[in-house]
Amino acid sequence: MIKVIFFARIREHLGCAGRDLEWHSSVASVQDLRTFLCTEGGASWQEALYEDNIICAVNQEVVTPEQPLCDGDEVAFYPPVTGG
Amino acid sequence: MSILSVQVQEGDFDPGRLQNELLGQAQEEGAVATFTGYVRRSNNEQNVHGMRLEHYPGMTEKSITETLEEAADRWPVHAATAVHRVGDLAPGDQIVWVGVSAEHREAAFSACEYIMDFLKTRAPFWKKELGDDGESWVEARDSDVQRAERW
Numbered sequence: 718m719i720k721v722i723f724f725a726r727i728r729e730h731l732g733c734a735g736r737d738l739e740w741h742s743s744v745a746s747v748q749d750l751r752t753f754l755c756t757e758g759g760a761s762w763q764e765a766l767y768e769d770n771i772i773c774a775v776n777q778e779v780v781t782p783e784q785p786l787c788d789g790d791e792v793a794f795y796p797p798v799t800g801g
Numbered sequence: 802m803s804i805l806s807v808q809v810q811e812g813d814f815d816p817g818r819l820q821n822e823l824l825g826q827a828q829e830e831g832a833v834a835t836f837t838g839y840v841r842r843s844n845n846e847q848n849v850h851g852m853r854l855e856h857y858p859g860m861t862e863k864s865i866t867e868t869l870e871e872a873a874d875r876w877p878v879h880a881a882t883a884v885h886r887v888g889d890l891a892p893g894d895q896i897v898w899v900g901v902s903a904e905h906r907e908a909a910f911s912a913c914e915y916i917m918d919f920l921k922t923r924a925p926f927w928k929k930e931l932g933d934d935g936e937s938w939v940e941a942r943d944s945d946v947q948r949a950e951r952w
Contacts, residue, residue, distance in 0.1 A: 800926025
């Protein structure tokens with residue numbers, strides 16, 4: 718299982734806080750996962766998940782799109798942070 | 802070995818009490834530097850009526866802890882505390898408090914500024930402001946990224 722979560726503007730844009738996916742070879746990296754989600758979700762997902770400066774974290778560490786994914790990973794997509 | 806503490810909470814905090822707790826954790830301090838951040842009353846010439854702060858539970862604490870550890874590696878810090886609020890806030894409310902104790906002021910000032918610069922650019926918090934024209938997500942600022950890149 719891969720747990721995917723979305724935050725802030727991305728979550729609102731998608732109307733979705735997150736979803737669980739079975740791990741399979743077509744979601745073996747962050748880039749593959751994003752392609753899979755956009756293929757399923759259509760234009761609004763494509764727009765949200767390819768937003769400029771979108772950040773991806775795997776198991777709560779920021780990663781690049783090439784990051785491989787394993788069964789059990791938690792993957793988060795979020796916009797640039799604005800705390801403090 | 803520095804004593805590091807991170808709290809993410811909905812409730813308000815008392816800076817005086819946090820500073821006393823920081824001092825109570827270690828001996829031989831000659832200096833404490835602190836920073837308190839507040840909700841602005843206006844932004845981009847609009848009045849701010851309120852703010853909602855969202856975060857990524859777990860990663861937020863982990864990310865701030867890493868920042869405190871980095872600061873403690875770079876400067877001789879005795880203790881460092883970061884407190885950040887989430888949820889609904891009003892103009893003028895306190896949002897964030899960072900305190901650093903050290904033997905001398907240079908380490909305390911530098912570590913406190915370093916922690917704030919990286920908290921602002923790395924910790925997964927997002928602000929949504931309620932302004933005159935309704936709700937809007939606060940945009941990240943390049944100047945914050947540039948400040949963090951100085952280190």
